[in-house]
Amino acid sequence: VEASIPEPQRAAWKKFSASEFKTKDEFEAEVVRHIETTLARSLFNCDEAAAYAGTALAFRDRLVIEWNRTQQQHTYADPKRVYYLSLEFLMGRALDNAMLNVGMKDIAKEGMSDLGFRMEDVIAQERDAALGNGGLGRLAACFLDSLATLNYPAWGYALRYKYGIFKQEIVNGYQVEVPDYWLDFNPWEFPRHDVTVDIQFYGNVRKYMDESGKQVSVWENGEIVNAVAYDAPIPGFGTRTTNNLRLWSSKASKGEFDFTKFNSGEYEASVADQQSAETISAVLYPNDSLERGKELRLKQQYFWCAASLFDIVRRFKKSKKAWKEFPNQVAIQLNDTHPTLAIPELQRILIDLEGLEWDEAWSIVQKTFGYTNHTVLPEALEKWSVPLFQHLLPRHLQIIYDINAIFLHYVERNFPKDREMLGRVSVIEESQPKMVRMAYLAVIGSHKVNGVAELHSDLIKTTIFKDFVKIYGPDKFTNVTNGITPRRWLHQANPRLSELIASKLGGYEFLRDLTLLHKIEAYVDDKDFRKNFQEIKYANKVRLAKYTKEVHGISVNPSALFDIQVKRMHEYKRQQLNIFGVIHRYLEIKAMSPEDRKKVQPRVSFFGGKAAPGYWMAKTVIHLICQVGEVVNNDKDIGDLLKVVFLEDYNVSKAEIIVPASDISEHISTAGTEASGTSNMKFVLNGGLVIGTCDGANIEITREVGEDNIFLFGVLSEDVEDLRHAHFYSEFNLDPMLSHVFETIRSGIFGDAGQFSALVNSIVEHGDYYLVSDDFKSYIDTHKLIDEAYKDQETWLTKTITSVSRMGFFSSDRCIDEYAEMIWNVEPLTPPKQNGA
Ligand code: GL7
Known part of the structure; x- marks a missing residue:
């Protein structure tokens, strides 16, 4: 490429090519320049928001230089790339992460202080990029960090929602949703108006024979919407590799609005098309593990898949390689079933637009895709109605029918004795109306299917995908246990602990190889180390206590045991079990003599999490937690005990x-x-212990940290079905302690009992699907053990230090290396040394 540009021009470009700041003075110069010229502010009206903007722009420049370089290197070397398709990326804030990943935070901190600002205040000005609901979206964000850190040539593809997950306000103890318009200042994105793709919806399919007698399908007369690319740089830690996250924004294809209508006075109609197009990428659906079959959601999915595939195929075609090379150049990972439409879309591109034969195309498709399953909850398995499909994506429905027909034919030949199997595994569910089962399509169109923790990966093989294991053999199914990025979840969130560890390990290499943490186990008896470790935990508790006081007006004692459950509100996650346990604790303390109360281990129970706006039961649990808080926190008998x-x-x-x-x-x-679950990993990595059931990654955490360092309780997954059955068919024994809790709720001390009756009845009358009653006693007993264990602070400290040292396995770097080797077959591409070509 370079050779085509005449030498004098090249020299001029090189001479003036942007370079990154290296010193504190250069950093300050960049910040001041941005504040004065880019933002048109001055020394006299520079508030914290402007200081944030200036700092972010200075760091953005740095990232962009490396980002351009990385993309040039990738274009030149043209390695196999990974494309991570995820409808959610829960990125959080970018500035702190950028500073730490490029290793310039200390310099920036001093620079900001010279200019009169505290770095913490500056960082706090940034709004979260909250384009996700929960664990699934945060996992995607951790993966991007690891992919860049490990130098994999990788892109993320998603939607540029105008509104991310709603902001939750608690008003009189109830959740209220407020829109999250996060784009009014976002320095981290670059609009690429030159990268605009036409996306078609609706229309019809015309079939004809061409001269050679081949049947050709043309999808035509549809509505066109434009997808405009917005790019965000993703810096790796301690490497120059800076990858790309591409977000698609929807826009009317006819330009701004219809001038004929506008000129004839139909002002509203003239902007209607524009608005309808822009609606596609307007809002993130706020449901965590629940599918609701809305047309707009399917439109979002297709819009995003089609734009991303167009982009991927265009990049491949530039290399002029034969189509059979496609799976050697491209690995596409489907984050859950949300991007499953990419499968029929790639097949459509190959057969309808590129003229490949069906079989050749299908073999490319299957080799290209991998599918990650993230849930076995039946309500979360996506299904779309056939009539809706027929209306919105007529050609894709035909292709799906063809995929299914060929697949069922194969099943029929191989399992002639099992006639029922055809109905069970068909992509089309024979219901009224018929439904397309997206998970089955994802399995059929991929070469590997993985679950996200060992138990989960075993479960999908024996439940939802049981027949598919018979059909394809067990090797198609595998496990990649989730992980978290230690950069954000240790170094950034807990800088003092990171520093303490670095002081013992001789540097920060453990942030690139988390298994090195095992070396701190040698310091478990080191007096100084223990003291520092404990002090850091205390300081972190003080920080949260301060936050709690400032934001919620509640004083908590940092010496109390901090018990935290933060995650999306969901019946299966059982925040109700937790709050019933808290009520039980409250009743116990109330019944004690003043003498006995002195022996009680003081506690603070923290809860946090959003409920999907339409999830009434989850909202009821939030309300109960708030009401219990009102009573307990204002009860003079209780004080700091709870x-x-x-x-x-x-x-x-x-x-x-x-x-x-x-x-x-x-x-x-x-x-x-x-x-x-992934927050379980985050908490342990930060020196907290877990109370948990034998579920998800808790099991592997136990294996790593040792049974003595975790508090497990409750029934095992293999017993769940029988217990559920027993609730209906034999007498239902409500745990007596739980029964007392329910009586207390019914008494009205937490407010009108009527509002909690459905919650209580889901257990006492409607079969207790989530086994709250079965697990209640062992839950309470385990909390007793925790109280006792916590009183022995030295042993507790040993447990926490030991656990941290054994968390190396849970880095998302390990996870990404496993995907790369087992599923994607891609290699890292090391960036050239600084100043190299
Ligand atoms: C989830 C799982 O519920 C969660 O356990 C898992 O850690 C996460 C990432 O693999 O994926 N599946 C899902 O649908 N959501 C999740 O968070 C929303």
Whole structure:
């Protein structure tokens, strides 16, 4: 490429080519320049928001230089690339991460201080990029960090929602949703108006024979919407590799608005098309693990898949390689079933637009895709109605029917005795109306299917995909246990702990190879180390206590045991079990003599998490938590022995304050329901212990840290079905302690009991699907053990230090290396040394 540009021009470009700041003075010069010229502010009207903007722009420049370089290197070397398709990326804030990943935070901190600002205040000005609901979206964000850190040539593809996950306000103890318009100042994105793709919806399919007698399908007469690319740089830690996250924004294809209508006075109609197009990428659906079959959601999925595939195919075609090389150049990972439409879309591109034969195309498709399953909850398995498909994507429905016909034919030949199997595994469910089962399509169109923790990966093979294991053999199914990025979840969230570890390990290499943490186990008896470790935990608790006071007006004692459950509100995650346990504790303390009360281990129970706006039961649990807090926190008998806090609007940046402050965190889902969980890993990595069920990654955490260092309780997943059955068909025994809790709720001390009756009845009358009653006693007993264990602070400290040292396995770097080797078959591409070509 370079050779085509004449030498004098090249020399001029090179001479003036942007370069990154290296010193504190150069950093300050960049910040001041941005504040004065880019933002048109001055010394006299520079507030914290402007200081943030100036700092972000200075760092953005740095990232862009490396980003351009990385993309040039990738274009030149043209290696196999990974494309991670995820409808959610829960990125959180970018500035702190950028500073730490490029290793310039200390310099920037001093620079900001010269200019009169505290770095923490500057960082706090940034709004979270909250384009996700929960664990699934945060996992995608951790993966991007690892992919860049490990130098994999990788892109993320998603939608540029105008509104991310709603902001949660608690008003009189109820959740209220407020829109999250996060784009009014976002320095991290670059619009690429030159990268605009036409996306078609609706229309019809015309079939004809061409001269050679081949049948050709043309999808035509549809509506066209434009997809405009917005790019965000993703810096790796301690490497120059800076990857790309491409977000698609929808826009009317006819330009701004219809001038004929406008000129004839139909002002509203003239902008209607524009608005309808822009609606596609307007809002993130706020449901965590629930599918609702809305047309707009299917439109979002197709819009995003089609734009991303167009982009990927265009990049491949530039290399002029033969089509059979496509799977050697491209690995596409489907993050859950949301991007499953990419499968028929690639098949359509290959057969309808590129003229390949069906079989050749299909073999390319299957080799290209991998599918990650993130849940076995039946309500979360996506299905779309056939009539809706027929209307919106007529050609894709035909292709899906063809895929299914060929697949069923194969099944029929191989399992002639099992006639029922055809109905069970068909992509089309024979219901009224018929439905397209997206998970089956994803399995059929991919070469590997993985679950996200060992138990979960075993479960999908024996439940939802059982027949497919018979059909394809067990090797198609595999496990990649989730992980978290230690950059954000240790170094950024808990800088003092990171520094302490670095002081013992001789540097920060452990952030690139987390298994090195095992070396701190040697310091478990080192007096100084222990003292520092404990002090850091205390300081983190003080920070959360301060936050709680400032934001919620509740005083909590940082010496109390901090018990934290923060995650999306969901019946299967069982925040109700936790709050019933808190009520039980409250009743116990109330019944004690003043003497006995002196022996009680003081506690603060923190809760946090959003409920999907339409999820009434989850909202009821939030309300109960708030009401219990009102009563307990104002009860003079109780004082510091028990406090209950609902932390409003839990999100990534708040997690960075909350996670390092736990003594105990709760991961108490009904066994077999939480595919992995990832906050469990974050809490332990930050020196907290877990109370948990034998579910998801809790099991592997136990294996790594040792049974003595985790508090497990509750029934096992293999017993869940029988217990559920027994609730209906034999007498239902409500645990007596739980029964007492329910009586207390019914008494009205937490407000009108009527509002909680459905919650209580779901257990006492409607079969207790989540086994709250079955697990209640062992839950309470385990909390007793925790109280006792916590009183012995030295042993507790040993447990926490030991656990941290054994968390190396849970880095998302390990996870990404496993995907790369087992599923993607891609290699890292090391960036050239600084100043290299
Ligand atoms: C989830 C699982 O519920 C969660 O256990 C897992 O850790 C996460 C990432 O693999 O994926 N599946 C899902 O649908 N959501 C999740 O968070 C929303």
